[in-house]
Amino acid sequence: MSVNTSEYLRGNTQAKTPPFTQAIALSGDRAGSKGAFQFAGLAWIYDTKVTCVQGDTQSLKTPQGWRQFLRLISLARRLKKPIILWNLPIIHIATKQRKMSLANTQAIQNVELALLKLPHPIITVFDEAYDAAYPPWELIWSDGVVCIGSPDIQSSESEKVKIAERPTEIASAILELLSQAEAVPTTELIENRSAALQMFAKDSAEISAKLPSQ
Numbered sequence: 001m002s003v004n005t006s007e008y009l010r011g012n013t014q015a016k017t018p019p020f021t022q023a024i025a026l027s028g029d030r031a032g033s034k035g036a037f038q039f040a041g042l043a044w045i046y047d048t049k050v051t052c053v054q055g056d057t058q059s060l061k062t063p064q065g066w067r068q069f070l071r072l073i074s075l076a077r078r079l080k081k082p083i084i085l086w087n088l089p090i091i092h093i094a095t096k097q098r099k100m101s102l103a104n105t106q107a108i109q110n111v112e113l114a115l116l117k118l119p120h121p122i123i124t125v126f127d128e129a130y131d132a133a134y135p136p137w138e139l140i141w142s143d144g145v146v147c148i149g150s151p152d153i154q155s156s157e158s159e160k161v162k163i164a165e166r167p168t169e170i171a172s173a174i175l176e177l178l179s180q181a182e183a184v185p186t187t188e189l190i191e192n193r194s195a196a197l198q199m200f201a202k203d204s205a206e207i208s209a210k211l212p213s214q
Contacts (some may be wrong), residue, residue: 019045019171023052026072036065040072043084045171048178051076054086056129060093066107073114082121082178087129089138090115091200116193121181123174137200141193143184144177146170 026041039054053072060066076083094108115122124138127148139145145161148170159180162173181189 019167019174020052021046026075036061037068039086040068042081045174048175049079050082050084050178051079052084052086053088055088057089057093057096059088060097063101063103063107066104066111070107070111070114073111073118076120077114077118080120082123082181083115083118084123084125084174085142086125087127088124089126089131089134090124091138091141092131092134095135112197116197117190119186119190121178121189122193123177123181125170125174135200137196141196141200143181143189143192144174146173146177 020043023039023043024041025039036059037053037055038059039052041052043050043052051072053069060069073083090111094112097104098108099105121143123144123146124142125146125148130147139147139158139161143160146164147161148164148167160177162177164170164173184192
């Protein structure tokens with residue numbers, strides 16, 4: 001991966017000043033693609049270092065994008081750092097992309113397994129790009145969720161969901177969720193993610209069974 005230093009993460013977000021005091025972008029794919037993420041690399045919230053991946057529903061359309069994502073997860077594991085996923089509805093994207101090709105399916109499965117078994121917290125952040133049509137499990141499978149400017153969002157009463165009504169509240173919301181998740185034993189983090197994904201798979205199977213056959 002090539003390395004570029006960036007003072008902030010770019011993207012369409014209500015957070016005019018994203019809560020990162022420093023960022024180092026890591027981009028590139030062994031197959032030659034630079035990927036479609038708005039930002040991918042290392043970031044700091046004050047003294048807290050994280051791996052951050054910022055994008056949208058178009059960021060993971062190819063096996064190369066999923067492989068880049070997998071390498072970032074592997075980097076977080078090696079560095080023993082949490083992951084922040086910004087505007088990346090993983091379950092929604094994977095559901096749409098899984099049947100596109102065999103290469104996509106394999107790449108997605110590798111990413112899902114890596115996320116499931118990551119021994120460090122995974123925090124998802126959604127700003128105004130969050131779509132209520134996403135599966136409800138989008139707000140459940142990770143170890144914490146920050147929703148920016150969305151006080152009425154589904155599951156907002158969960159202790160895993162923090163509402164940042166103002167940009168100045170984003171950093172504290174992320175740090176609070178990280179602190180909560182880091183206090184949970186690794187085995188429990190993994191078990192909770194696995195249970196959420198199993199429930200999603202069960203719901204998906206039940207919905208598919210009710211659809212009329214072609």
